[in-house]
Amino acid sequence: MTERASSASDGADAVGFGEPLVEIQNVSKHFPNEEGMFSWLSFNRDADGLPIETGREWVRAVEDVSFTIRKGETLGLVGESGCGKSTLARTILRLLEPTEGSIYFKGTDLADLSGERLRNTRKDIQMIFQDPQSSLDPRMKVGKIVEEPMQAHGMLDSEGRAARAQELLEKVGLDPQHYNRYPHAFSGGQRQRINLARALSVNPDFIVCDEPVSALDVSIQAQVLNTMRDLQKEFGLTYLFIAHDLSVIRHISDRVAVMYLGQLVELADKQELFENPTHPYTQALLDSIPVPDPRADGHRGVLEGDVPSPIDPPSGCRFRTRCPELITPAEYDLTDAEWERVRSFMRHVKRRDFTETDPDALSQRYFDGQIPSGDAGDKVSAAIDDIAADDWDAAAERLQNAFAEQSICAREEPDYEVDPEYGADRHTVACHLCRE
Numbered sequence: 001m002t003e004r005a006s007s008a009s010d011g012a013d014a015v016g017f018g019e020p021l022v023e024i025q026n027v028s029k030h031f032p033n034e035e036g037m038f039s040w041l042s043f044n045r046d047a048d049g050l051p052i053e054t055g056r057e058w059v060r061a062v063e064d065v066s067f068t069i070r071k072g073e074t075l076g077l078v079g080e081s082g083c084g085k086s087t088l089a090r091t092i093l094r095l096l097e098p099t100e101g102s103i104y105f106k107g108t109d110l111a112d113l114s115g116e117r118l119r120n121t122r123k124d125i126q127m128i129f130q131d132p133q134s135s136l137d138p139r140m141k142v143g144k145i146v147e148e149p150m151q152a153h154g155m156l157d158s159e160g161r162a163a164r165a166q167e168l169l170e171k172v173g174l175d176p177q178h179y180n181r182y183p184h185a186f187s188g189g190q191r192q193r194i195n196l197a198r199a200l201s202v203n204p205d206f207i208v209c210d211e212p213v214s215a216l217d218v219s220i221q222a223q224v225l226n227t228m229r230d231l232q233k234e235f236g237l238t239y240l241f242i243a244h245d246l247s248v249i250r251h252i253s254d255r256v257a258v259m260y261l262g263q264l265v266e267l268a269d270k271q272e273l274f275e276n277p278t279h280p281y282t283q284a285l286l287d288s289i290p291v292p293d294p295r296a297d298g299h300r301g302v303l304e305g306d307v308p309s310p311i312d313p314p315s316g317c318r319f320r321t322r323c324p325e326l327i328t329p330a331e332y333d334l335t336d337a338e339w340e341r342v343r344s345f346m347r348h349v350k351r352r353d354f355t356e357t358d359p360d361a362l363s364q365r366y367f368d369g370q371i372p373s374g375d376a377g378d379k380v381s382a383a384i385d386d387i388a389a390d391d392w393d394a395a396a397e398r399l400q401n402a403f404a405e406q407s408i409c410a411r412e413e414p415d416y417e418v419d420p421e422y423g424a425d426r427h428t429v430a431c432h433l434c435r436e
């Protein structure tokens, strides 16, 4: 999914409210796969079946991600564990080098910065992590923890830093008298407030918040989120807020980006995303929120199967292998009902979750005795014959190649924009269902 870069002049410091502050352009991050002794090598086989080294195997944790974060907003980034949220956050912060792509902050490519300008920009971009316990040095008093970034950036004298630390402790909802206490004397929520004060100490513009309330009791989460929102207003902050919990995202975000297997699948204004979710993955995620859902019409997708490996992600749409709405291959003239049956048969053969091998019984069970006519029907019949010959792998492969791999979902990467039902913000969706 793409968003155009702003034309902000190089290094221009003043970014107006609502203008692009951070622009992520076609960013990818791949890691060498270190799991298993020889797994970093991938092999093909030669004619004698001996392995030929073909190179290194890569974990494609983030792939071709583009979006913009506007000054003063909270952009929520949501997705299941392992979908690449933290990797993207760390890449934006330049804690990791992007494999490809660029990150612009206030119109300047971060890769072009060095020396004093890099140091200044690092000050402008802060981060809050999930675990408020491990991110605070237990041997340091709270006041010093808050002062440390100011000292590192040569801000104020020691008296000034102490005064600012106490002021910030109060701003984040703590007692400034606790300046001399150690982190262990604070609860989880209070420790996250200390982290907030620390991040704010150097007067940043942009804070990347990676699951900042996930480790807190639900009762405390809303309080910390409200404080973050108050601070945002007071200091004109911009947040990238990462969470796997959609109710947290709904509470804090202005716009929401949904990530699946290293890619953005949907990005929209919060209300638009929650009221008009368009990507089948977003719909499935929303369905998993354990609250009564007035939108539920019994037609939403249910997530099937496991998330594929980011080492060898599916072609086209990465969600297609679990998608309840895989599109009929254009070359077959199938009705919706026929396609639904073909897909159901394909799924059951892949999972091998039946033992029946009699062709008539299979036709009856999966196609109501009416195998589709034409090419599609020939492929289905051939797969049924494979099963009758007890060659399940051949049947699964035949169906996969004849149907799943022929769908536009497997052949083209989706990237569409739809008309929003709520608000005027762009609503981008990486799903071929939006192609008309």
Ligand SMILES: Nc1ncnc2c1ncn2[C@@H]1O[C@H](COP(=O)(O)OP(=O)(O)OP(=O)(O)O)[C@@H](O)[C@H]1O
Residues within 6 Å of the ligand: 031, 032, 033, 034, 059, 060, 061, 079, 080, 081, 082, 083, 084, 085, 086, 087, 088, 244, 310
């Ligand atoms: N240093 C690394 N080397 C190899 N693979 C990595 C590395 N860091 C992350 N990965 C892989 O990249 C993928 C994305 O991981 P990442 O931690 O970014 O996901 P996440 O969405 O933040 O998950 P979580 O919410 O569980 O933290 C995962 O498959 C992970 O195993």
